[in-house]
Amino acid sequence: MGVTIFIDGGAGTTGLEIRQRLEQRNDVTLLALDDADRRDAAKRKEALHAADIAILCLPDDAAREAVAMVADGTTRIIDASTAHRVHNDWAYGFSELSAAQAEAIASARFVSNPGCYPTGFLALVAPLVSAGLVPADYPFTVNAVSGYSGGGKALIARIEDDEPDIAYRGYGLDLSHKHLPEMKVHAGLAQDPIFAPAVIPAYRGMVVEVPLHIGGALGVAEPEALHEQLVAHYAETPLVSVAPLGESETPGELLLRSGVPGYDGLKLHVFARADGTQVRLMAVLDNLGKGAGGAAVQNLNIMAGIDPLSGLRV
Numbered sequence: 001m002g003v004t005i006f007i008d009g010g011a012g013t014t015g016l017e018i019r020q021r022l023e024q025r026n027d028v029t030l031l032a033l034d035d036a037d038r039r040d041a042a043k044r045k046e047a048l049h050a051a052d053i054a055i056l057c058l059p060d061d062a063a064r065e066a067v068a069m070v071a072d073g074t075t076r077i078i079d080a081s082t083a084h085r086v087h088n089d090w091a092y093g094f095s096e097l098s099a100a101q102a103e104a105i106a107s108a109r110f111v112s113n114p115g116c117y118p119t120g121f122l123a124l125v126a127p128l129v130s131a132g133l134v135p136a137d138y139p140f141t142v143n144a145v146s147g148y149s150g151g152g153k154a155l156i157a158r159i160e161d162d163e164p165d166i167a168y169r170g171y172g173l174d175l176s177h178k179h180l181p182e183m184k185v186h187a188g189l190a191q192d193p194i195f196a197p198a199v200i201p202a203y204r205g206m207v208v209e210v211p212l213h214i215g216g217a218l219g220v221a222e223p224e225a226l227h228e229q230l231v232a233h234y235a236e237t238p239l240v241s242v243a244p245l246g247e248s249e250t251p252g253e254l255l256l257r258s259g260v261p262g263y264d265g266l267k268l269h270v271f272a273r274a275d276g277t278q279v280r281l282m283a284v285l286d287n288l289g290k291g292a293g294g295a296a297v298q299n300l301n302i303m304a305g306i307d308p309l310s311g312l313r314v
């Protein structure tokens with residue numbers, strides 16, 4: 001019993017991750033369509049209206065269509081796609097950004113899940129910009145790698161079936177990746193960062209890195225101050241943690257392992273040069289966990305007033 005959920009796009013990569021997190025729970029009831037009906041618009045519309053909360057795990061256009069299908073209803077929506085992440089009528093589903101954000105999610109009808117890369121970028125940068133430790137007009141660069149499940153069923157098939165020999169696949173070479181608007185808007189930046197994403201031959205997992213020059217005309221605070229601000233900001237967030245300054249599990253290296261089980265945490269690191277003139281801010285997460293499915297379940301819990309960690313792999 002409890003709250004009734006429909007996952008539209010439930011047979012996709014993100015949808016299946018969410019289903020795994022929900023199907024063992026007795027505080028939610030999952031509505032499901034027969035496999036053959038999963039793209040049937042009338043059946044989807046019926047299920048969307050029958051749900052208390054619908055989670056959209058669809059391409060952007062299909063997500064917009066699904067929202068239109070319930071425009072005259074009361075179903076609350078969590079959209080995992082990019083379609084509504086900077087839309088004024090939607091709450092941005094990153095509860096750890098601020099206390100106000102968690103409250104906005106709790107009371108919203110429409111919640112947009114963050115993108116996987118923006119989750120790492122915003123976790124590192126938004127608290128520093130809002131505290132005035134990094135200027136909003138700093139010329140940010142974001143270097144990131146993602147497991148290939150980040151590209152959904154199409155990229156999984158391409159990598160596993162057609163391109164098993166590709167060790168590194170840089171993309172976004174037009175410098176216009178679809179995640180730029182939400183990075184800029186939700187970090188309160190003056191301009192888009194330069195974003196350099198790449199796919200690696202692991203199914204899941206990602207590292208998002210933001211290098212910064214300290215002091216001088218760029219106006220960035222000392223490494224210790226940046227680290228202290230992140231520690232203070234995430235002191236009460238069970239899913240987001242901050243490693244001690246300069247520390248990682250393997251000294252001198254930051255590792256991402258392939259073949260690991262999915263998880264919903266997000267770990268932040270600050271590495272500084274000995275003379276304090278440069279830092280590397282780094283975020284490690286599962287693109288299908290805190291980067292997608294885990295975040296959707298966390299938002300669902302917050303919206304339904306359930307324990308925020310229910311069903312999550314902390």
Ligand SMILES: NC(=O)C1=CN([C@@H]2O[C@H](COP(=O)(O)OP(=O)(O)OC[C@H]3O[C@@H](n4cnc5c(N)ncnc54)[C@H](OP(=O)(O)O)[C@@H]3O)[C@@H](O)[C@H]2O)C=CC1
Binds near residue numbers: 008013038039153287
């Ligand atoms: N993968 C990731 O790490 C992340 C994904 N996202 C976002 O989540 C959303 C889903 O991505 P992902 O799970 O990776 O993608 P997949 O391609 O793996 O799955 C998409 C699902 O949507 C279904 N679908 C597509 N078009 C329609 C339609 N018109 N009507 C009904 N169902 C449709 C597909 O159906 P069928 O099974 O029949 O093909 C499939 O099940 C995307 O917007 C993506 O950008 C966000 C963060 C991270």
Ligand SMILES: CC(=O)N[C@@H](CCC(=O)OP(=O)(O)O)C(=O)O
Binds near residue numbers: 081114149150199
């Ligand atoms: C590896 C890969 O292709 N990743 C996807 C992003 C995955 C994700 O975050 O999905 P959203 O786009 O809905 O946010 C990309 O770069 O387009």
